[in-house]
Amino acid sequence: MKKLILLFTMAMFIGFAGNETFAQKKENKVVCFKSNMDCADCEKTVTEYLKFEKGVKDLKIDHVSNTILVEYKDGKNSDEELAAAIEKKGYKADKITQKEYEEIVAKNKKEE
Amino acid sequence: MKKYILLLFILFPFLTKAQSVSGVVFSDEANGKQPLPGVNVVWEGTSEGTASMPDGSFTLKNKPGRNKLVFSFVGYESQTVRVSDNDPLEVVLQPNLELEEVTVIQKDRGTYLSVINPIQTENISGAELHKAACCNLAESFETNPSVDVSYSDAVTGAKQIKLLGLDGTYSQLQVENMPALRGLATTFGLTYIPGPWLESIQVSKGAASVLNGYESIAGQINAELKKPDSEEKLFLNVFGNDEGRYEFNGNTNIKVKGDTLTTGIFVHASDVSKENDHNHDGFLDSPLSSTFEVANRWKYNNHRGGMAQAGFTLLWNDRMGGQVGANSDMIPSEDNPYGVNIETNRVDAFFKSGIVSQDNHRALAILTNFARHETKSYYGLSRYDADETRFYGNLVYTQDLDIAAIHVLNSGASFIYDDFNEMLYNQDVQRTEKVPGIFTEYTFKPSDRLTLMAGIRADFHNIFGNFVTPRMHFRYQFADHYTIRTSAGKGYRTANVISENTFLLANSRPISWTEDAVQEEAWNFGFAFIQNYKLLDRDLSINAEFFRTEFQQKLVVDRETSSEFIYLLPSTEKAYANSLQFDVRWQPVKRLDMLLAYRVNDIKETIGGELKDAPLTSDYKGLVNFNYTTNLKKWMFDYTIQFNGGGRIPRVYEEWMNRADIAGDIFEFSPYTIMNAQVTKYFRYWNIYLGVENLTDFTQSNPIEGADDPFGENFSATNIWGPTMGRKIYLGLRFNLNYE
Numbered sequence: 001m002k003k004l005i006l007l008f009t010m011a012m013f014i015g016f017a018g019n020e021t022f023a024q025k026k027e028n029k030v031v032c033f034k035s036n037m038d039c040a041d042c043e044k045t046v047t048e049y050l051k052f053e054k055g056v057k058d059l060k061i062d063h064v065s066n067t068i069l070v071e072y073k074d075g076k077n078s079d080e081e082l083a084a085a086i087e088k089k090g091y092k093a094d095k096i097t098q099k100e101y102e103e104i105v106a107k108n109k110k111e112e
Numbered sequence: 113m114k115k116y117i118l119l120l121f122i123l124f125p126f127l128t129k130a131q132s133v134s135g136v137v138f139s140d141e142a143n144g145k146q147p148l149p150g151v152n153v154v155w156e157g158t159s160e161g162t163a164s165m166p167d168g169s170f171t172l173k174n175k176p177g178r179n180k181l182v183f184s185f186v187g188y189e190s191q192t193v194r195v196s197d198n199d200p201l202e203v204v205l206q207p208n209l210e211l212e213e214v215t216v217i218q219k220d221r222g223t224y225l226s227v228i229n230p231i232q233t234e235n236i237s238g239a240e241l242h243k244a245a246c247c248n249l250a251e252s253f254e255t256n257p258s259v260d261v262s263y264s265d266a267v268t269g270a271k272q273i274k275l276l277g278l279d280g281t282y283s284q285l286q287v288e289n290m291p292a293l294r295g296l297a298t299t300f301g302l303t304y305i306p307g308p309w310l311e312s313i314q315v316s317k318g319a320a321s322v323l324n325g326y327e328s329i330a331g332q333i334n335a336e337l338k339k340p341d342s343e344e345k346l347f348l349n350v351f352g353n354d355e356g357r358y359e360f361n362g363n364t365n366i367k368v369k370g371d372t373l374t375t376g377i378f379v380h381a382s383d384v385s386k387e388n389d390h391n392h393d394g395f396l397d398s399p400l401s402s403t404f405e406v407a408n409r410w411k412y413n414n415h416r417g418g419m420a421q422a423g424f425t426l427l428w429n430d431r432m433g434g435q436v437g438a439n440s441d442m443i444p445s446e447d448n449p450y451g452v453n454i455e456t457n458r459v460d461a462f463f464k465s466g467i468v469s470q471d472n473h474r475a476l477a478i479l480t481n482f483a484r485h486e487t488k489s490y491y492g493l494s495r496y497d498a499d500e501t502r503f504y505g506n507l508v509y510t511q512d513l514d515i516a517a518i519h520v521l522n523s524g525a526s527f528i529y530d531d532f533n534e535m536l537y538n539q540d541v542q543r544t545e546k547v548p549g550i551f552t553e554y555t556f557k558p559s560d561r562l563t564l565m566a567g568i569r570a571d572f573h574n575i576f577g578n579f580v581t582p583r584m585h586f587r588y589q590f591a592d593h594y595t596i597r598t599s600a601g602k603g604y605r606t607a608n609v610i611s612e613n614t615f616l617l618a619n620s621r622p623i624s625w626t627e628d629a630v631q632e633e634a635w636n637f638g639f640a641f642i643q644n645y646k647l648l649d650r651d652l653s654i655n656a657e658f659f660r661t662e663f664q665q666k667l668v669v670d671r672e673t674s675s676e677f678i679y680l681l682p683s684t685e686k687a688y689a690n691s692l693q694f695d696v697r698w699q700p701v702k703r704l705d706m707l708l709a710y711r712v713n714d715i716k717e718t719i720g721g722e723l724k725d726a727p728l729t730s731d732y733k734g735l736v737n738f739n740y741t742t743n744l745k746k747w748m749f750d751y752t753i754q755f756n757g758g759g760r761i762p763r764v765y766e767e768w769m770n771r772a773d774i775a776g777d778i779f780e781f782s783p784y785t786i787m788n789a790q791v792t793k794y795f796r797y798w799n800i801y802l803g804v805e806n807l808t809d810f811t812q813s814n815p816i817e818g819a820d821d822p823f824g825e826n827f828s829a830t831n832i833w834g835p836t837m838g839r840k841i842y843l844g845l846r847f848n849l850n851y852e
Contacts, residue, residue, distance in 0.1 A: 038154050039182045040190055045852060051744040052796035058743055064184070089852075090157065 028057055030071050031079040032101035033086060033093040037063040046089055053077060053085050065108035067101055068093070134171040135201025137164045137183060145204060145515070148185065156180040156192060194371075194415040204472075231585055232597050232640045232657060233316040234258060241310055242792060242801075243739060243750045247351060247359055247382070249310065249335055250302035254788055254805075255752050257695050257709030257735045258315055259333075265615040266815040266829040266836050267433040267452045267491075269399040270299045276317060276330045276659050276691040277713035277729055281605070281612055282634075284320060284328035287335050289479065290462060291325055295530060296485045296500045296611050297458070304427055304458070306380040306405065308349045308361035308846075311336045318638030318659050319583040319601025322551045322567035323508055323522055326581040329603035329634045330661055330689070340365050340376035340411045346849040353842035355398070356386025367851070372414060378407040378425075389436050390838055391811065393819040395829075397837050399433030399452070417468035424461040430454075434492075435822065444490045450822035452618060454489040473512040480505045491617035492822065498534040498611060503527075522567075523552040534610055534628070541628045545606060546574040561589040571604075576631040579604060597640040605632050607667040609680050616669070616678050618829040620818065624677040633664040650699040657694075663687040666717065671727070671762040671830075673720040685718035689726075707737040713757075725760045728833045730783075732757035748792040750803075758783045761831050781833045784810055798847040809839040 037043050043063035050059055050068075055076025060069040070082050079095060086093035096104075137153070138145040147168025154161030155178040164170040172181070181201075184190040188205040195201070236256060243255050250271040253259040260274040273280040285293050285301065293301030313335050320328040338344065342365060349361040359382040366375050381404050388397045409423025431454050432440045438451030466477035486499045506526040513519035530545040553567030565585040572578050583601030590596065607630045616623050640657035666687045670679040695709035711733045715726040725731070734755035741748045758781050768778055790803030812834035818826030 036158070038152075038158070038184070039156055039192065041192075042157065049796070051746070056744070064186070 027073055028071050029074045029079075030069065030098055031082060032070075032096050032098050033068040033083065034096050034100075034104070035066050035068050035086060035094070036092045037061075037066055039063055042091065046086060046091060049089050050082070050085060053082060056082075062105070062108075065104050067104055069098075069101060132171055132173045133181065133195050133201065134169065135203060136168045137170065138168055138202070138204045139188065140204050140206050148188075148205060151183055151185040151188075151205065154182050154184075156182050231316045231320065231599065232318060232638060233314055236313040236315065238311060241307060241313075242748070243737075243752075243790065247357075248303045248307050249305040249313070252307055252310065252313060255707075255735075255737050255750070256315065257693065257707065257711065257733075258317065260730070260733060260756075262834075263832050263836055264299070264830075265618050266832055267395065267399065267618045268299075268454065268615055269401065269431060269433060270615055271302060272299075273302060273333075274729070275315070275333070276661065276689055277711075277715045277726070278330040278661060278689050281607070282330040282603075282632075282661070284324065284332045285335075286324065286332060287481075288337065288462075288464075289324065289334060290464070290481045290506070291327065291504055292460070292481065292483075294327075295483075295502060295532065295608055296487060296498055297483070298608070298612050299614060300429070300454075300456070303403075304405070304429075305335055305337075306359075306361050306378075306382075308347065309337050309363065309378050309380070309407070311338045311342075317657070318599040319585070319603065319636050321565070321585075322553055322569040322581060322583050323506075323524070325506075325526065325528075326549070326569060326571055326579070326602075326604045329605060329632070329636060330659075337409075338363060338365075338376060338378075340374040340409055341367075341371055341413065343850045343852075344848065345851045346847070348847040349844065351842060351844035353840050355384070355388050355837070355840055357384045358382065365851075373410070373412050375408065375410045376423075378405075378409075380405040387436055391813075391815075393814075393816055394435050395450075395816050395819055396433055396436060399431045401429065401431035403427070403429045417470065417472075418466075420463075420465040422461075422463040424459065427456070427458040427460075429456040429458075444493050444495070446493070446823045450492050450827075452489070452491045454487060456485070456487045458483065458485045473515070473517070475510040477508045477510070478506070479508070489614070491614070492827075494537065494617050494622070496534070496536045496610070496614055496617065498532070500533075501529075501531045503529040518556065518558050520555040520557070521552065522555070523550075525550045530606075532608065532611075536610055537622065541610065543575075543629055545629075548572050563587045573631075575629065576604075576606070579633075593643055593645055595642045595644075597638070597642070599636070599638040601636055603634050603636060606630070607632050609667060613669065613680060616671075616830055619678065620823075620825050620827040621671075621674075621676060621678050623680055625680040627682065630665070630667045630682040632666050634666070635662045635664070636660070637662075647698060650702075652698045653696070655693075655695050655697075657692070659689075659691045661689040663717075668717055668719060670719050672764050675764045675767045683718060685721075686723055687717035688715070690714040701740075703741050703743070705737075705739040707735065709733075709735045719762075727760050727762035728831065729759050730757040730833075731759055746794050748790075748794070750788075750790040750792075752788045754786045756784050756786070756834070759833060761833065763831075781812075784834055786810060786835065797849060798845065801844050801846075803842055805840045805842070806835055806838060811835050811838050 037046060040063055043061050047059060047061050050056060050070060055073035056070060057073060058071040083093040083095060137148045137151045139148040149164055149166045149168060151164040152161060153164060153170050153172060155175045160175060162170055162172050179195050181193050181195055182190060183203050183205060185205060191203060191205055193201060193203055240255060241252055250261060253261050253273060258275060261271055264270045264272045275283045281298055284291060293304060315333050317331040320332040344365055346364045351359040361380050363376060363378040368375055383402045384400050389395060390397055405425060405427045407423060407425040412420045432438060432451060434451035435449035438449040440453045442448045460483045462481040464479040466475060468475045481504050483502045489496050508522055508524040511521050513521060526549045528545060528547040532543045534541040549569055549571035551569035553565065556564040567583050569581045581602045585599045587597045609625045609628050609630060638659040643654040645652045665682060665684050668681055668683045691711060691713055693711040697707050700706055713729060713731055715729055716723050717726055737752045739750050761779055761781055763779060787807035788805050789807060790801055792799055792801040815832060815836045817828045818824055
């Protein structure tokens, strides 16, 4: 019986996890930028501004590696509009691929 | 290398002609300052800059329109430095202990226990203040495990706090590190500071630093107000609840001259004009009141070590409690309804200034404040009028005894002037306190792990004579996960016998006193053990602490010896307070903060020759708080539950032992539970919050005894141990615009 419950719970978890990744892929879009924030306050400004842009679901912003990752609901916003929002706050928004983004972040981590 | 730096300094005047900035970057290491190479130096908001040379030096061309340099280096705290004139810069970067931190929008910690501060201190940040929407300093402690808030009586609406289970008067109340809201403001002072004006609150337990005076006995509560040079441009807040309380708060910061001279203007207005009597005893559950407050403060900062701040606050407060139908225009008489009316006008002003020497090793600060307080009131047929004029001045000189600042000495002198005029039962009471004092405090900090602080002060009181206040603090982080703190210290305070106990006038028995001012004296000892771990990758902090306060002299309120009077008498007989507290903070789920706390109070004093539990004080308190924010903090949910223990109700035994007309236990009250909840939705420039206080609608039964005959001999509105107000639903809106 115990095993059964364990198995059941595990199945549930896998189910949930699977669901989540599935959902993410279907609805959410990810866009990455290279920027020039340089300071912690600048990072905060961009974060506070971007999080209330339409459809934004998640953000990873770092002023040390100068990278911005935005996850947003497809159709609610676009890469160009998000770039414009960053530029409106006075920072660069050079679109990069997610692979490039991950490379920069990984490289930065190594340096530390 | 030294030569090079020297050369740089000599060459400097020439370099400046070339319109550039230069300087040297150091790191602050355990063995002193070391030149730090490879530091990123950029103009703020740009990517233009340079990196420091192997000897820590750098030179950078001026950039029009930019005057701040940002210094950053992996493993060190970034620092922003303002460039003025063409002086060479010396920048010292502090090592950043949390190396792994690549900030990804961290959850703002609401309340946290400091491990660095040698004094056991809880910091309540702006984020925590958002958890409970309401409304002033007194109500900011709802989610705090250390401070209890209760009503002092059932008619005036005065709130009192307790720290370590001891009345709020034993905690030194400060506004921006200056003693404030003392004397006549003791009763309602906590309600004089509107919550939206607050930036943060620090609650420290046990002996405090001698720099701030001799007064703290149980601890210290410091309120920091919003600063005029902060990024906030405009803040507006409106609030209303279903009991008819409405509030407006607003403040704006103006940059008069860049970030050198700034000013902040604050406004607060609140009104309760709806009469509520939910328990139908003929008395208002809370008083009608109107308050208006304005404040203006200025800050000057030359960004080269010189700073000055000044400001003032004006307050008008009118409250009317008592029987339904009582109003402030009526003449107090037995033919009219029973009323309690308190009118207060108050002005507060402050000035403080400081200079830091070029090498950062010496500093001089002066802190002064002034208050004038006038109050006119009546409680039933008893009139009480009073005024107070108060001045406080403190001069502190800080000196590092060595370059690495391992040994630091703070010394100085203070002066208190406090003039009282009171009138009660047609009896005049006049008193002027003048207290000059001197102090010195030595701090030994050989590393980030250990701090030892020992201070002593001597004060020369014109009424109570000379006295000495020694205090000691020790903090040691003896392993990565463990920190201990101990403290011991003496505290003194002047108990203003009448003004601190005016709420007792809502009672048929008159108060009786022998001296209008009593000096209270106590020792406080404390020990705390803090553990910090990572559990499932999230911070877990476990805190255990014990504090004992032992009174040598105390003002004892005796409501249980005589059926004719309430006695307020100084006593040197045994009185103590033990407080044992545990709390655990953790995030069981991502972005869900959990706080579990439990405290046992053992507070005793000698009343009528017998050592008894302090009246109207719960013998324990439990608190559970959950705070959940959605990703990116667009929604915030809060839920707090407080478990309050039972306690003793002070009564004259002989008179009450045979009373059969009152149901329930008349000498004891039972444990009770209070719940609060709140939801906040954030938008880019504003947020809206909806909440409920006292969700289960629990109220103390029979808060006003003898309510049917308020001028008769059984009337008493002062045996209050629980809430007198039931469930309250509130809604509020905050609007917020920042400078960039």
